[in-house]
Every structure is written in structure tokens, then in C-alpha cells.
Amino acid sequence: MIIAESQQQRHAFEDTFTQLGLSIVGCFAPEKLSDSALQYYAQQSIDLWLLDSDDNGELYQKLDQLLEAAQYSQSGQQKLITKPQLLIGFEQAPPLSASQPYGKWQRQLRRKLASLLNLPQLNITPNAAARYRPWRYVLLLVADSQHLEPVQALLTQLSAELPVSILLAPTVSTKGNANSGNINPDQSLHALPAYLQQDNDWRCQVINSTLNMQAGHCYIVPLTEQIVCDSTGRVIINRQQQGTLAQLFNNCSEVFGEQLIALCFTKIASDRQVNTNNGNTAHSNAAHSLIKTSIVFDAASIAAANHSLLWQPADMSAQDLQALAAKVSHLCQ
Structure with missing residues (x-):
């Protein structure tokens, strides 16, 4: 799940995730995601939340509470939903047209994702021509x-x-x-x-x-x-x-x-x-x-x-x- 303030940042995250073969559940600006929508998605099986906004602290606190509550049923029994990883903030992405700095930014994001998700294969630079x-x-x-x-x-x-x-x-x-x-x-x-x-x-x-x-x-x-x-x-x-x-x-x-x-x-x-x-x-x-x-x-x-x-x-x-x-x-x- 991607929540990012900048439209350019959202596009860059989505482009990189798609290249890596990762499924994107949603990609929103913070103001477009209501509290009820945030609660709905917190109850879904999502592996990673990527938060990148001017109010990361407030958004993180709200989301963390919802994710914690989603681990338990109304009877207090723990559910099988695993609490996902959170990536809070990331370096601003260059324009997609700036191929060299954009490629460097993508490599940094891949390394971070490989570590967070314990997927070392994400760190392998894909060959675009072969892909x-x-x-x-x-x-x-x-x-x-x-x-x-x-x-x-x-x-x-x-x-x-x-x-x-x-x-x-x-x-x-x-x-x-x-x-x-x-x-x-x-x-x-x-x-x-x-x-x-x-x-x-x-x-x-x-x-x-x-x-x-x-x-x-x-x-x-x-x-x-x-x-x-x-x-x-x-x-x-x-x-x-x-x-x-x-x-x-x-x-x-x-x-x-x-x-x-x-x-x-x-x-x-x-x-x-x-x-x-x-x-x-x-x-x-x-x-x-x-x-x-x-x-x-x-x-x-x-x-x-x-x-x-x-x-x-x-x-x-x-x-x-x-x-x-x-x-x-x-x-x-």
C-alpha cells in the first residue's frame, strides 16, 4: 500500500513496484484516504505500507493503532493477519525522464524493500531488454x-x-x-x-x-x-x-x-x-x-x-x- 504526498513520488513508487512484480493494493495521496478507508485497508492482508507525507508521524500513529487493532477479533482472540512492515518516508524521486538519477533512486528503494520484506532477489538489477x-x-x-x-x-x-x-x-x-x-x-x-x-x-x-x-x-x-x-x-x-x-x-x-x-x-x-x-x-x-x-x-x-x-x-x-x-x-x- 502506497500513501505519498507528491504525485511524482506516487508514480515512481508504483513504477518501481510494478517492475519488481509486486502487487499494489492502492496508491493514494493522504488527503484522498478517509479514516474509514484507512481502517478498511488495515484489516486486509498487506505485506508493506509505504508512508511518505508531510505528516508522517501523525499518519503512522493512526495507522499503527489500526493495524494493532486488526490483529485481534472482537472477542480479543488474535487473528491470523500478520502485522505488515512499514516504510516511513523515502528520498524524493527524480523525474522518470532523468534516467540515471531515477535508476539510482530505484536501486536504493530496491535495497530497502529487499531488507524489509526479506526478499534478497529484489536487489538483483533487472535487465530491461530481457524483461x-x-x-x-x-x-x-x-x-x-x-x-x-x-x-x-x-x-x-x-x-x-x-x-x-x-x-x-x-x-x-x-x-x-x-x-x-x-x-x-x-x-x-x-x-x-x-x-x-x-x-x-x-x-x-x-x-x-x-x-x-x-x-x-x-x-x-x-x-x-x-x-x-x-x-x-x-x-x-x-x-x-x-x-x-x-x-x-x-x-x-x-x-x-x-x-x-x-x-x-x-x-x-x-x-x-x-x-x-x-x-x-x-x-x-x-x-x-x-x-x-x-x-x-x-x-x-x-x-x-x-x-x-x-x-x-x-x-x-x-x-x-x-x-x-x-x-x-x-x-x-
């Missing part, structure tokens, strides 16, 4: 953020060795999640990687800064900000404008063309169908939203696209999901 896996296809997934079970099941069925990079656009349900309490959508978004990575080898992360897509990675799109991709797989985040599914779809369709596979999990699909240029059939309705809270793709956009479109109900059976995974795998060969 990078080029993609040949892009899979755009759209699903209600409160109904991501089929997405997680699909990732479990799909091999992370496929030459495909995934963009996941979770839409926010107006009803919310009864189990989420006061956790806001942004907090829920950062909790998704740990959930989506269960029982599979995909590496999932929320898009927080400009990056280059890789095969075997699932990038979670925050529609609160505009995400723009280019044909090389570079993903650029525009914080000045709010993103929409229509903008994301049209951008991906334009730059990726036949390399794009779009898949929408939804409980609302019209009876109308349009044919794409490659003969596939897609449900569409220009007058109604395919997902309750979002205006999605109109028939003209779909008909003009050269990519594969697969529209699936959110409540698919395990057998249907297996068949869908096989179809996606075939398209990616």
Missing part, C-alpha cells in the same frame, strides 16, 4: 466495475504467454457495491490488480503515467482521465480531460486496427446486430447504453472498424468462459 515482451494484439475489455468476476475468470483461462496486451476499462456502477462501505471508486480501482491476478500469471496495474504496453500485462484504465494510445503501444494519460468509453474505443480502433480485439461483458445488450468488416457480429444500439452508466460505441463506429468484436453477457457459465478464452487465444495466434 520487455512485445505485443502483437491488444485486447480491450469493458465491464462493470462491480461485476468483474467474468474478467478475472477469463484472465485465469487465458495464457499470459500470448502475444497480447490487455486494456481493461471498468465502468462505475451507479448502485455501488454493498460490501465496499465508504471506499470510493478510485480506491476500488487500485484494489483491482490484486483481485485480477489471482490464480493466473497476468501482471495487472492501474495506468497512472505514460507507459509502453507489453504482452502478458493487463492495464486498468481510469476513465476519470483521458487515455490515448498510439500504434506503437505507447499509452499517454491526459489529466486535463475526462475519458469516455467511446473515446477510448475509437482511439484504439484507429491506431490498432486489425490488431485490436474488443470484448464487452454486459448485462444489457440490444437485439440489434451489425456486421463488422471481417464478418464477426456485434450487438449494438446507438440509442441505449450497453453498460448502465456509460455511453458506449455507436453502430457506425463498430461497422467502420476492422477489428474483431465479441460481446458477451456478464453472467457466463464456466463452460462459456472456457470457450470464449479459446476463441480469444485463437485470434491472438
Whole structure:
């Protein structure tokens, strides 16, 4: 869990943790994390809390009390949740564009993490060229953020060795999640990687800064900000404008063309169908939203696209999901 005052610091922490293959439960500015949210996360099984704010002492005291209380049930019996490690404060990260000082900063952080977590392998400098896996296809997934079970099941069925990079656009349900309490959508978004990575080898992360897509990675799109991709797989985040599914779809369709596979999990699909240029059939309705809270793709956009479109109900059976995974795998060969 990352709590840092500076946006640059948050991006640097998240970038380094992702490179090391560590799952990020959340990445917040202190003012964005309410007391109820802090209490919620304190009760989760988190190995490391990284605190870096102007009020480290006050934040540490509050968190330490919550973590201590989380060790015990209401009856006073000790729970199985292990109290996590805390890293309080760290040297300010240089800009990501300053490669040499940024690399030095990352090495210092790796050494600190290796010691705290007792993971000496984190201290081994990764070879970026060997680590990078080029993609040949892009899979755009759209699903209600409160109904991501089929997405997680699909990732479990799909091999992370496929030459495909995934963009996941979770839409926010107006009803919310009864189990989420006061956790806001942004907090829920950062909790998704740990959930989506269960029982599979995909590496999932929320898009927080400009990056280059890789095969075997699932990038979670925050529609609160505009995400723009280019044909090389570079993903650029525009914080000045709010993103929409229509903008994301049209951008991906334009730059990726036949390399794009779009898949929408939804409980609302019209009876109308349009044919794409490659003969596939897609449900569409220009007058109604395919997902309750979002205006999605109109028939003209779909008909003009050269990519594969697969529209699936959110409540698919395990057998249907297996068949869908096989179809996606075939398209990616």
C-alpha cells in the first residue's frame, strides 16, 4: 500500500513496484484516504505500507493503532493477519525522464524493500531488454466495475504467454457495491490488480503515467482521465480531460486496427446486430447504453472498424468462459 504526498513520488513508487512484480493494493495521496478507508485497508492482508507525507508521524500513529487493532477479533482472540512492515518516508524521486538519477533512486528503494520484506532477489538489477515482451494484439475489455468476476475468470483461462496486451476499462456502477462501505471508486480501482491476478500469471496495474504496453500485462484504465494510445503501444494519460468509453474505443480502433480485439461483458445488450468488416457480429444500439452508466460505441463506429468484436453477457457459465478464452487465444495466434 502506497500513501505519498507528491504525485511524482506516487508514480515512481508504483513504477518501481510494478517492475519488481509486486502487487499494489492502492496508491493514494493522504488527503484522498478517509479514516474509514484507512481502517478498511488495515484489516486486509498487506505485506508493506509505504508512508511518505508531510505528516508522517501523525499518519503512522493512526495507522499503527489500526493495524494493532486488526490483529485481534472482537472477542480479543488474535487473528491470523500478520502485522505488515512499514516504510516511513523515502528520498524524493527524480523525474522518470532523468534516467540515471531515477535508476539510482530505484536501486536504493530496491535495497530497502529487499531488507524489509526479506526478499534478497529484489536487489538483483533487472535487465530491461530481457524483461520487455512485445505485443502483437491488444485486447480491450469493458465491464462493470462491480461485476468483474467474468474478467478475472477469463484472465485465469487465458495464457499470459500470448502475444497480447490487455486494456481493461471498468465502468462505475451507479448502485455501488454493498460490501465496499465508504471506499470510493478510485480506491476500488487500485484494489483491482490484486483481485485480477489471482490464480493466473497476468501482471495487472492501474495506468497512472505514460507507459509502453507489453504482452502478458493487463492495464486498468481510469476513465476519470483521458487515455490515448498510439500504434506503437505507447499509452499517454491526459489529466486535463475526462475519458469516455467511446473515446477510448475509437482511439484504439484507429491506431490498432486489425490488431485490436474488443470484448464487452454486459448485462444489457440490444437485439440489434451489425456486421463488422471481417464478418464477426456485434450487438449494438446507438440509442441505449450497453453498460448502465456509460455511453458506449455507436453502430457506425463498430461497422467502420476492422477489428474483431465479441460481446458477451456478464453472467457466463464456466463452460462459456472456457470457450470464449479459446476463441480469444485463437485470434491472438
